[in-house]
Amino acid sequence: MTVPAVLFYAFAALAVLSAIGMVVQVRNTVASAMSLVITMVALAGIYVLLEAHLVAVIQIMVYGGAIVVLFLFVVMLLNLRSDDFGPARQRLVRLAAAAIGVFALTWMLRLFSGLPEAPPLPEGFGGYREVGIALYTDYVLLVEVASLLLTAAIVGALILAKRKID
């Protein structure tokens, strides 16, 4: 049991537990958001273990630092301190169905089919230099389209959230 493996299982457990915590937290929306942050950070840790360093850093910055913060902004703005809408209809049924779903999925993925261990890594894999080269040579179109998408989202969000001008 090497150190990376132990770390992986630790981070995995953390991610799962905080994810469950996020879903289960009914009383406090802010607590849900905090659980989500913990999940993101745990996942970032796993990315590092999987040699995706740039992506891990970006995950922390964007997800943890921007997206969840945005969630918290909205929660604060709408004064949703504590809410209790009660259970959704037929919650148990849905829960059961979802549980069945996950078991079905994992079974389908054949968790223990025995794929081989990871192969050796080429030099510079996952580093900012290699990812940057890939982004701006092979996938430059993708980058441009993503920027367009972000622009559209900004405009959309502005218009949606704006107060009516009287």
Added chain:
Amino acid sequence: MVNESSDPLLRWIPLLPLLAAIFHGVMIGVVRRATPRWLVIALSCGTVAGSFLLSCVVFASLAGLPDGATLVDGLYTWIGAGVGELRFNAELRFRLDALSSVMTLVVTGVGLLIHVYSIGYMDDDHRDDKGFQRFFCYLNLFTFSMLMLVLGDNLVLMFLGWEGVGLCSYLLIGFWYSDRFNAYCGSKAFIVNRIGDFGFLVGIFLLFGALASAGAPTVDFAEIRASFGLISEMTVPAPFWGPEWRLVDLIGLCFFVGACGKSAQLPLYVWLPDAMAGPTPVSALIHAATMVTAGVYMVSRLSFLYAAAPVASAVVAWVGALTALFAATIAIAQTDIKKVLAYSTVSQLGYMFLAAGCAGYTGAVFHLVTHAFFKALLFLAAGSVILAMHHEQDIRKMGGLRRRIWQTHAVFLIGVLAISGIPPLSGFFSKDEILVAAWTAHVPGHLWLYAIGLVTAGITSFYMWRLYFVVFWGESRASHHVREQIREQPPVVVNPLWVLAALACLGGAIGFPQVYGDALGIERSHSLNNFLGGLFPVVEHHLAHSTEYAMALAAIGMAGAGFGIAYLCYVARPELPVRAAAALKVPYQLLLEKYYVDELYDALIVRPLVKLSDVVLFRGIDAGLIDGVAVNGTARGVRGLAAHGLKYLQSGFTQSYVFLMIVGAVAILGYLLR
């Protein structure tokens, strides 16, 4: 086989009347404006006159060719289906051989005379001034169909003409359709014809199927005739009446069913007397001269088939003879001038089939021609009488007309002389030939056939002279008002009568029997036989000259007896028929009511069929099954499914939708990753 030469004139013979009919139809139906009468007359009569002239021209060119030659005129392939062994080709091709040329001359010639007559007869039809044009439209359409029938090169074209004349018969019988009875008579004619047409179609199918199975699929007459030997010995297993039947017998019987319908033989004759509801020119053209002779033409065209089918030929001969006798007895007691002539037509058609069944095809065609002359003459003269009597058709209200309308009287007398078989008018020669054919036939019981023919000749003479005496002799029994207005009709009505009278007198010349020709020193005197002989199977019969003279004398004797009895009953001692009718009440009633055949058909066939159609087909299947279950039921089912089932899917709850999406995704993934 036969040498054929092409003649592009042939296509114009049926095409001219069709063009006139189309013009009239367009003017009436699309343009809807009244056409000036002179234009209608010029177009209709002109096109039929043109067809007649063309018929004469092609007849002359055909006569100039050696024996057995035909003229053909092919246009295009009308129906072409299949390849190889299973091909079905119906060409649009006209064939003029000796038989068709005779028929074409009769159809166009007599048709032209009747068109001219109709100008005067329909002149008082001022209802909306389109009645006149509509009449000529239908007449032209009929002429076209009849010409297609006789000129068609194959069974499909003949059937086209067959159906076309049936349609025009319906249109023309019910011409004055505002009187529902006339429309009913038209429908009756069409429906009874359809029953016959079913037999005709089955015959075509059987014939084509047999030829196709023998490797020569065709519907052309020439090719059928050439390949006929392939199927003439085929048999089919029989459900009754022996272990098996010959296929050609079956085919001949099926075609004869069609002929029974079209040519009004037992048991499908019931439409012809009711067809007298139509205008008199219609009765003359369609129900005396042309349409009803289509059956005789068909049998003659397929003479090679009937020659090889003794059972079918025997049935044809016997049905013809019995029909002749049956109809003649009914005619004795009728009191409507047109009904007497209608039953007379049925009777004379029976004679033609009697001849055809006894292999006397030339005799049948000869009688067809002479009958066209004198029956059309009689009908048109009767029309003249009806017009003079202001549309009165009951002979009990007529009388003494011979002094007032002497022209009509003269031509009617000539017609009666012809139909009774008094020499030297045409009817004598044609009837004599039929009786000779019956005497020498190989049909079982042919001597009885001869006897029936002879007796029916006597009855024919009797009822025709009865009609003549009652209408034209004695004192007028009409009301004073009508009597004052009896006038001869204008020349446009009367002149065609004189032409037909001349033809009825002289028409016998084309069929002058050889036995008299020998006596008079004329070689090959029977022109018609010489002209048509190559087409029909040769029948050798040698009758001693003395037998032939004796038969002729017997026929003349029967005719004379009929004349005598009629004179006795209706001129010398008019109280005799009244006492006879009173004494023989039941037979008289039976004859007067036409043996109650119509009532029998109504009770046995028509009413049950109507009831069945109403209860089962209409209420059960149409309204109940198709409307209720299929149409309305489907709608109700869909509505129920949507209203009670599908709508609950649109719950508006996002989470239900999410749930359903998950289920769907899991299902698809499960299917793909299994």
Added chain:
Amino acid sequence: MVPLDHVIGLSAVLFTIGVVGVATRRNLIVMLMSIELMLNAVNLAFIGFNRMWPGEPGAIALDGQVFVLMVIAVAAAEVAVGLGIVISMFRNRDSVDVEVVSLLRW
């Protein structure tokens, strides 16, 4: 390191938790957060696969990581617009309960 199966298994578990969150919670904001969790699970799968097939020393294959970056960008855009919708809805109905807006129904 761990076998690939375990990484993918973790991804599946996180994804299912996200699905349960979307299907179960009535709070719209928590639903959006659950969607984010699902996207993250997918990202993990991408990274795992990319680790498994990193390419040759001369031809590095970084497709998975690039795609993860794109997914992060799309997720950010989606959150922005989604929260804008939440704000609009709150203004109209004074609640972020998803069952309050279930009007388009039979």
